[in-house]
Amino acid sequence: MAQATAGEQKRGSIPRTAPVEGSDDATMSFSGWEPKKLWLTPPDGGQSTECAFTEGFDSRADGRSLVAADLDGDGDLDLLMRNRAAPKLQLFENEGPSGRAVEVELVPDGGSPFGEGARVFESGRAFPVVLARGYATSVDPVVHVGLGQRAKASLEVRWRSGAVEQVEVPAGQRVRVSEGQGVTASRPFVDKPAEAAPPFPASLGALGLTASADTTVVQLFLKGCAPCAAEVPALRAVEKRVQLVSLGLHEGAALTEAAASLGITWAVSALPAPAADALSTAGSLPLPILLVYRKGALTRVLPGPRALEAVLAEP
Amino acid sequence: MSVLLALALAANPIPALNTLEADNDRVEAAFDALCGALKDGRRDGPFPVQGLPWVTSCSLRALTLGPITRGTQTAHVLWEVEGRGPSGERTSERGEADVTLARTTGVVVTSWADTWRETVRRERPRFVERAEAAGVVLPRLDVVRRTEAESYSGGLAALDVTRDGVPELFALDANVVYRFDRISAAPLRYQRSVLFSLPKATLATGLAGGDLDRDGDVDLLVTGYPAVVPVVLRNDGASFTPTPLPPAARGGFVSAVLSDLDDDGDLDVALLPYDLGAGFPWDMLEAPDGERLRLLRGGPGVTFTPWRLDPRVVPGRWTLAAVSADLLGLNRPQLYVANDFGSNDLYVFTADGGVTNQALALGLDDPGNGMSADVGDFDGDGRLDVAVANMFSKAGTRVVGAAQVSAALKARLEKFARGNTLYLARDGGFTEVAAAQGVNRGLWAFGTVLADVNDDGRLDVAVANGFLSKPNRKDL
Numbered sequence: 158m159a160q161a162t163a164g165e166q167k168r169g170s171i172p173r174t175a176p177v178e179g180s181d182d183a184t185m186s187f188s189g190w191e192p193k194k195l196w197l198t199p200p201d202g203g204q205s206t207e208c209a210f211t212e213g214f215d216s217r218a219d220g221r222s223l224v225a226a227d228l229d230g231d232g233d234l235d236l237l238m239r240n241r242a243a244p245k246l247q248l249f250e251n252e253g254p255s256g257r258a259v260e261v262e263l264v265p266d267g268g269s270p271f272g273e274g275a276r277v278f279e280s281g282r283a284f285p286v287v288l289a290r291g292y293a294t295s296v297d298p299v300v301h302v303g304l305g306q307r308a309k310a311s312l313e314v315r316w317r318s319g320a321v322e323q324v325e326v327p328a329g330q331r332v333r334v335s336e337g338q339g340v341t342a343s344r345p346f347v348d349k350p351a352e353a354a355p356p357f358p359a360s361l362g363a364l365g366l367t368a369s370a371d372t373t374v375v376q377l378f379l380k381g382c383a384p385c386a387a388e389v390p391a392l393r394a395v396e397k398r399v400q401l402v403s404l405g406l407h408e409g410a411a412l413t414e415a416a417a418s419l420g421i422t423w424a425v426s427a428l429p430a431p432a433a434d435a436l437s438t439a440g441s442l443p444l445p446i447l448l449v450y451r452k453g454a455l456t457r458v459l460p461g462p463r464a465l466e467a468v469l470a471e472p
Numbered sequence: 473m474s475v476l477l478a479l480a481l482a483a484n485p486i487p488a489l490n491t492l493e494a495d496n497d498r499v500e501a502a503f504d505a506l507c508g509a510l511k512d513g514r515r516d517g518p519f520p521v522q523g524l525p526w527v528t529s530c531s532l533r534a535l536t537l538g539p540i541t542r543g544t545q546t547a548h549v550l551w552e553v554e555g556r557g558p559s560g561e562r563t564s565e566r567g568e569a570d571v572t573l574a575r576t577t578g579v580v581v582t583s584w585a586d587t588w589r590e591t592v593r594r595e596r597p598r599f600v601e602r603a604e605a606a607g608v609v610l611p612r613l614d615v616v617r618r619t620e621a622e623s624y625s626g627g628l629a630a631l632d633v634t635r636d637g638v639p640e641l642f643a644l645d646a647n648v649v650y651r652f653d654r655i656s657a658a659p660l661r662y663q664r665s666v667l668f669s670l671p672k673a674t675l676a677t678g679l680a681g682g683d684l685d686r687d688g689d690v691d692l693l694v695t696g697y698p699a700v701v702p703v704v705l706r707n708d709g710a711s712f713t714p715t716p717l718p719p720a721a722r723g724g725f726v727s728a729v730l731s732d733l734d735d736d737g738d739l740d741v742a743l744l745p746y747d748l749g750a751g752f753p754w755d756m757l758e759a760p761d762g763e764r765l766r767l768l769r770g771g772p773g774v775t776f777t778p779w780r781l782d783p784r785v786v787p788g789r790w791t792l793a794a795v796s797a798d799l800l801g802l803n804r805p806q807l808y809v810a811n812d813f814g815s816n817d818l819y820v821f822t823a824d825g826g827v828t829n830q831a832l833a834l835g836l837d838d839p840g841n842g843m844s845a846d847v848g849d850f851d852g853d854g855r856l857d858v859a860v861a862n863m864f865s866k867a868g869t870r871v872v873g874a875a876q877v878s879a880a881l882k883a884r885l886e887k888f889a890r891g892n893t894l895y896l897a898r899d900g901g902f903t904e905v906a907a908a909q910g911v912n913r914g915l916w917a918f919g920t921v922l923a924d925v926n927d928d929g930r931l932d933v934a935v936a937n938g939f940l941s942k943p944n945r946k947d948l
Binding site: 188189197198202208209210218220222223239240241242252253275276283287291294301304307358359438443454455456460463464468471 | 593594623627681682796930936
């Protein structure tokens with residue numbers, strides 16, 4: 158859901174032009190604005206593929222600590238990141254189609270608490286019981302075992318005492334294994350169905366519009382959005398060559414008032430909420446946005462009108 | 473270019489470096505203009521991404537740059553473009569290419585030949601960022617405090633201190649340890665409270681969790697900077713009772729690691745020293761002038777005694793992270809320490825307190841800018857592997873490639889610019905495979921963790937990175 162803002166504005170945000178908190182505008186970045194990385198390893202162990210952006214681990218903040226843990230109890234790993242500056246915390250909730258997994262906590266019969274330093278094996282794979290990982294990060298001594306499509310885990314616990322213990326655990330639960338006693342507690346993961354994704358405005362119809370020309374240019378706007386106002390002269394210049402519509406993040410009288418305040422004199426209507434959500438990243442709609450449609454199908458999304466004439470001139 | 477690499481190069485002069493870099497600035501400006509046009513919506517540039525309606529991010533940099541000969545120049549480039557496809561699908565396109573540049577007037581790409589290319593598309597992302605909606609936010613600080621805290625505070629923890637199966641979250645900022653208790657799982661919601669504060673003139677840096685008093689719940693250890701006696705927060709069920717470590721433990725530490733290293737059943741403490749205010753070491757390729765790791769042996773009743781360490785075994789380092797796990801299958805953990813400005817360490821312990829450093833012997837020394845470490849069985853062979861965060865620098869790769877220096881120095885510099893490392897356990901040691909596996913280019917990586925985020929049975933690699941972002945995005 159795109160982030161709600163003050164007053165009558167339902168969604169959207171104006172790009173910040175003010176300096177980032179605590180920063181000196183004149184100072185250059187130093188390995189800054191770096192995209193986070195997430196390499197997924199294929200089941201066959203082949204070369205990993207970088208998927209941070211496509212999987213939504215999408216941030217340009219200066220990341221420091223990173224925790225991977227099941228925070229919502231649904232059995233897959235969420236990511237919590239501590240950044241140098243705002244936003245200092247980012248919580249990436251895992252809503253992907255998860256496979257099967259089990260989580261295991263150990264209770265040793267003496268020795269290091271929680272089995273810290275022990276190892277759990279499953280199908281030949283080793284899982285360490287650790288209390289810290291990564292940078293300045295502390296985690297529970299819980300082992301997370303992804304199972305792919307398998308329905309149960311055949312676990313072997315190698316305790317620090319030297320004892321070896323085998324247990325079988327059905328997928329989809331968190332269990333406690335006590336040394337010499339096997340599974341002494343279990344709890345199923347929370348069933349948490351993913352929310353339906355809002356439809357992307359791939360066609361004009363998704364915006365509630367009908368094509369009345371070969372080319373349609375749709376401007377998104379918000380009251381007080383200076384970059385939106387700055388687009389108006391360029392849009393006026395193409396008004397007679399295309400179908401031109403501005404969609405605001407307002408409703409009713411506020412919509413026409415906001416359009417007038419920006420100098421918009423052509424057709425105006427409200428931006429459907431699902432479209433706003435679909436165009437948003439991390440709950441923020443990155444205005445300015447121009448959507449260009451050819452015969453009702455989306456062909457280009459522009460961050461302003463700089464290339465508009467060139468795009469309209471394309472065959 | 474990485475400033476650290478530049479300083480390293482300055483300490484080991486390379487002829488004509490300044491001339492090369494001045495010209496590269498012109499090439500980079502031209503590449504930035506090409507990216508800017510692509511993001512603006514133009515598709516008449518050299519990037520092979522014609523079918524992407526919405527480009528939200530673009531990067532183009534030279535990994536090698538040849539001399540200008542008769543108005544032309546060759547380069548090997550790394551490019552990455554991100555955006556949304558026709559149906560809104562998230563799309564990443566990246567690759568490397570051999571390009572030819574016309575250099576008679578400006579910089580014009582005249583030929584482009586892909587040497588490697590990768591396209592990834594997802595109908596919808598696996599992760600959705602919800603910190604603010606979930607109430608996982610830290611309060612605002614005043615400007616002075618904020619600047620200090622941005623440099624020094626980074627600690628984070630997810631620890632089930634209430635033993636109900638739900639991890640509480642802990643984040644440090646300025647001198648305060650904040651606690652977040654989950655009040656709803658769907659939707660995810662947390663309630664924030666202040667758990668503990670160090671003295672106001674100090675900064676809280678790290679939070680380590682473990683059952684220090686062996687009563688079955690998780691206690692906490694808070695480290696600080698610049699001169700702080702770390703404090704144990706003893707979990708009494710309803711509250712935490714602060715108890716400082718012995719005065720000898722006073723120091724400035726980025727964090728601590730708890731582990732029963734001597735196998736006596738009590739957690740020991742590894743305090744990781746890094747003097748963030750000390751500037752740079754005099755030898756950034758193998759710095760001997762940092763502080764030594766501090767180890768405390770845990771005893772009954774939450775008591776700790778300093779562990780006597782031979783400085784020949786435990787040298788001064790600029791330590792940023794450590795992870796404790798049984799890498800060698802000894803039924804007791806070893807401590808792998810990631811150090812900035814040089815080599816890493818693998819400390820192996822015996823029950824009588826003996827310590828040896830076996831990093832070099834096992835091939836885990838990883839010379840570089842070690843920023844963090846994690847362990848896991850990456851290749852699924854039943855042995856624990858090691859992932860280390862380092863720095864990948866496109867500019868550094870380019871500069872080092874052109875450097876006329878000794879083969880030994882060049883190899884070391886290339887290692888420093890290559891990025892994250894991944895060591896797979898093999899018989900008798902470890903083999904580094906990050907580049908071959910395709911997981912080395914983590915940029916300026918800090919927290920790097922191994923986690924099976926899609927539960928397919930294989931560990932994935934997640935990286936928190938980026939050093940200092942300013943509104944002026946031009947990089948040093």
